[in-house]
Amino acid sequence: MTNLAPSDKALVPFVSVDNMMKLVHHVGVEPMLKGLADYIEADFKRWELFDKTPRVASHSDEGVIELMPTSDGEVYGFKYVNGHPKNMKEGLQTVTAFGLLANVGNGYPVLLSEMTVLTALRTAATSAxxxxxxxxxxxxxxxxxxxxxxxxxxxxxxxxxxxxxxxxxxxxxxxxxxxxxxxxxxxxxxxxxxxxxxxxxxxxxxxxxxxxxxxxxxxxxxxxxxxxxxxxxxxxxxxxxxxxxxxxxxxxxxxxxxxxxxxxxxxxxxxxxxxxxxxxxxxxxxxxxxxxxxxxxxxxxxxxFAIEDFSALRFVRDRIKGTDYFMDLDLLADPDDPRDLFGMLQRAAS
Amino acid sequence: MTNLAPSDKALVPFVSVDNMMKLVHHVGVEPMLKGLADYIEADFKRWELFDKTPRVASHSDEGVIELMPTSDGEVYGFKYVNGHPKNMKEGLQTVTAFGLLANVGNGYPVLLSEMTVLTALRTAATSAxxxxxxxxxxxxxxxxxxxxxxxxxxxxxxxxxxxxxxxxxxxxxxxxxxxxxxxxxxxxxxxxxxxxxxxxxxxxxxxxxxxxxxxxxxxxxxxxxxxxxxxxxxxxxxxxxxxxxxxxxxxxxxxxxxxxxxxxxxxxxxxxxxxxxxxxxxxxxxxxxxxxxxxxxxxxxxxxFAIEDFSALRFVRDRIKGTDYFMDLDLLADPDDPRDLFGMLQRAAS
Structure with missing residues (x-):
């Protein structure tokens, strides 16, 4: 009997908006801003290590959607973020965002997180x-x-x-x-x-x-x-x-x-x-x-800049350990035999 | 009493690997390949409409992590995909992927999906x-x-x-x-x-x-x-x-x-x-x-190419409607007042 539950390798920790807010209150707003500032400062200190590229922007009449990738050689991160000034009039956020960290060595994502709240925090932490x-x-x-x-x-x-x-x-x-x-x-x-x-x-x-x-x-x-x-x-x-x-x-x-x-x-x-x-x-x-x-x-x-988001995601990755402020997402296919994706699919039929 | 449940605007449908496999069997493997081929062919026909850019690649000694964005002016999509040939020896997939569609008009994501299984299907559908x-x-x-x-x-x-x-x-x-x-x-x-x-x-x-x-x-x-x-x-x-x-x-x-x-x-x-x-x-x-x-x-x-992923995500977005093969993710912050992100955060404390 094949075990059809996804293995640990297939699961990516996900921090929802609700869990991000709980994490902020668990850590405390001011300690979290301080912690983020420390992580950002540490990454500014090793700035030269990072892959840096201007963000990849898709402009339209209404606004912009951007991908902001970077990597320190061990960890890769990117943020998806939009900017739509007219959104406010429609009761929507001008800026929403989410982000991801992945292992450079094998390409597997290790964290997916909301970043609307987190971007607000990291922007303020960077300023301060x-x-x-x-x-x-x-x-x-x-x-x-x-x-x-x-x-x-x-x-x-x-x-x-x-x-x-x-x-x-x-x-x-x-x-x-x-x-x-x-x-x-x-x-x-x-x-x-x-x-x-x-x-x-x-x-x-x-x-x-x-x-x-x-x-x-x-x-x-x-x-x-x-x-x-x-x-x-x-x-x-x-x-x-x-x-x-x-x-x-x-x-x-x-x-x-x-x-x-x-x-x-x-x-x-x-x-x-x-x-x-x-x-x-x-x-x-x-x-x-x-x-x-x-x-x-x-x-x-x-x-x-992308490195500030990278620092913020590193902070979240480190601080959710041992808490309940995330859920595991079945985001990655993980067949027992990596060449047997089709076999995994067939077994799911029954 | 403020309702703290996220509104519909804050929720993004997410198709996990498990749900993608269920969707494939619900539609049928061959009909799904045919359906994907139809969507891809339709997008090849309107190829000139699309924003096209070579993928944004982050290379390392072990492999590559890529972002593949595109847009048809109404819908924006991107895929995250890695390629790590050595992974197979470690019992990991050489290629894993996930993707996203968003509304160009307001920048809000409308679909997040696993794409390891979906990429295998879209690659074969494109070939055929x-x-x-x-x-x-x-x-x-x-x-x-x-x-x-x-x-x-x-x-x-x-x-x-x-x-x-x-x-x-x-x-x-x-x-x-x-x-x-x-x-x-x-x-x-x-x-x-x-x-x-x-x-x-x-x-x-x-x-x-x-x-x-x-x-x-x-x-x-x-x-x-x-x-x-x-x-x-x-x-x-x-x-x-x-x-x-x-x-x-x-x-x-x-x-x-x-x-x-x-x-x-x-x-x-x-x-x-x-x-x-x-x-x-x-x-x-x-x-x-x-x-x-x-x-x-x-x-x-x-x-x-990114447009093939875009077509595949469009297909999934259309085919999950009315099914249970997705879950809503609380990925976006949605304060009652878009300027009041902090107030939303404070209310979550209690």
Whole structure:
């Protein structure tokens, strides 16, 4: 009698949205953001090891679907992610995502995971990990411009990783600000709802911009930005979508994840191809300088890179061990004899 | 009280290996091969509509992991597939795969499916669909050289779609031939186990080669090939892996799926970059000639292309409707308010 239950080799651990949320609460939101930041920082340190390629994008009039693969030589990972700005009006997420890790040695997947929630966490963890290196010392106040789905995660990551205790919220839609303020109640931060972008920046050492329109916008103009701040620019993340006036870029030292991708997708798509940037992994490695003076404006032109997703999936893979926050998916065929796929199929008939 | 169950928008139908096998038996192996061939042929007819890109490959010493995306403008699909020749010795599949379809309009996935079994079926369906157009009229006998996991599927597809009634099996390993012969018992074909490649080709109008070594091999030499046959070359499917002596290619009219990919991965990697080939979709469309004489050798240099996977996933999406052969996966976050991902996460805490 052949055992028809799939063997362990055929099973891939799957983390659903429900289980991801349970994992976040099991670990704790702030410890999870810290843990993710540690994994991301560790992978930035070994940046040169990774296979890097700009994401593979399929553009349409409505949006984009992207595959973001990378590998460290032992583990392969990719993320599927869409970006459809019009989705919100239809009650759908602008961005949804899932991801996979696989064993490079045999090609077998080892983790499939939702990444809508996880991407929100890793984006915030990346921002805060970078701000830890670039923001002025003793930064305690952040302006949070754009109070959409990413804003609470940014705020708590900056608290957990950089010691920010005050967040000043602004959004063109007051209902978004209200939502973010309500969600941030009880997390031990001073939360100030502001009526203008200018007001949100009063006393802020860190300025985070994260708005969602797929178009050239000017959320920040040059006269709004004082000396010494760190700008964490999240929302300029695809061709045709920027948030900062180019004069700000000219006055700032700009730090990026992966220049070939950022020059197409980031704020610096407004600048010449040889506009000088510093790769963030070199700052973390100590091979390039980060902040060098109190009056310098540092700008992290963040578009999100495959390695950050890879780090986040590694974290999830490690943290679900010994928990119930995953289920095994019968994703891979596993015949007793690898040449006998047809025999396996025939035995399933009975 | 907030309803915490994921809404329909958050759920993606998932076809496991177990359910794929059940679906195959529900539809029937031969009807499924025919159905797949119809879907593939329909997509070859509208070939020009598709976004086409060579697969995105991550090579290592042990093998390769590939992503194969495509889109027809309304539906997006991709396949994850690995190729690790050494896996078989370790009791693992050389090739495993899964795939996804998504809605181009909003980026939401609409189907996740195992594709190890499905790829075996679509590869055979493609071969037979092409042979229907290129093989000599009245072909009834196929030589099947290489009796691994693909061989039974090839045999039954040629029966169901081209009317082949006799298959002559040969493999360098007699145990593989025995396995294939045993599996093909009771399917209404004459099955002849042969001791040499030459013997398997006696009286055959169609010659299928499908061996697995990742190296240049010469399964067929020029003197073995008589006039008028159709060669269905499956196994030359990655850089450094070919099965036919180049003299055969010179004597044949060569038909391919997507020239930029086949010139790198197929049998024609042995030939100059301007070696003439015909794109198969043009034959099916009627814009290029297929077989033009009884003495002509036609050769389908098949490497597998993303559009065939797309067709196969479309077929599965359509055929699981109204069945129990899938489960809904909670793969996508779906907050009541798309901007309130954090609120969704918080509500899950209680």
């Amino acid at each position: 990990m970078v701000a830890k290196h670039l923001a002025p010392k003793g930064a305690t106040t952040m302006a949070m411009i754009g109070n959409g789905a990413q804003s609470e995660f940014q705020s708590l990551a900056m608290k957990a990783i950089c010691g920010v205790d005050t967040v000043r919220l602004y959004d063109i839609d007051p209902a978004a600000t209200e939502k973010a303020a309500r969600n941030l109640e009880g997390w031990g931060m001073n939360v100030v709802a502001c009526k203008t972008a200018e007001e949100s920046m009063e006393g802020a050492q860190i300025i985070t911009t994260c708005t969602a329109d797929k178009q050239y916008a000017t959320i920040l103009t040059d006269n709004m930005i004082g000396a010494g701040v760190h700008i964490n620019a999240i929302g300029g993340d695809c061709p045709g979508k920027t948030e900062l006036h180019k004069d700000i870029l000219s006055r700032s030292d700009v730090f990026v994840e992966y220049p070939p991708q950022t020059r197409i997708e980031g704020e610096i798509q407004q600048m010449a191809d040889d506009f000088p940037v510093t790769e963030m992994w070199e700052v973390i490695n100590g091979t390039a300088k980060g902040r060098t003076s109190d009056r310098q404006i540092t700008l992290f032109d963040s578009v999100g | 669909m092409v042979a229907k157009h290129l093989a000599p009229k009245g072909a009834t006998t196929m030589a099947m050289i290489g009796n691994g996991a693909q061989s039974e599927f090839q045999s039954l597809a040629m029966k169901a779609i081209c009317g082949v009634d006799t298959v002559r099996l040969y493999d360098i390993d007699p145990a593989a031939t025995e396995k294939a012969a045993r599996n093909l018992e009771g399917w209404g074909m004459n099955v002849v186990a042969c001791k040499t490649a030459e013997e398997s080709m006696e009286g055959a109008q169609i010659i299928t080669t499908c061996t697995a070594d990742k190296q240049y091999a010469t399964i067929l030499t020029d003197n073995m090939i008589g006039a008028g046959v159709h060669i269905n070359a499956i196994g030359g499917d990655c850089p450094g892996k070919t099965e036919l002596h180049k003299d055969i290619l010179s004597r044949s009219d060569v038909f391919v799926e997507y020239p930029p990919q086949t010139r790198i991965e197929g049998e024609i990697q042995q030939m100059a970059d301007d070696f003439p080939v015909t794109e198969m979709w043009e034959v099916i469309n009627g814009t290029a000639k297929g077989r033009t004489s009884d003495r002509q050798i036609t050769l389908f240099d098949s490497v597998g």
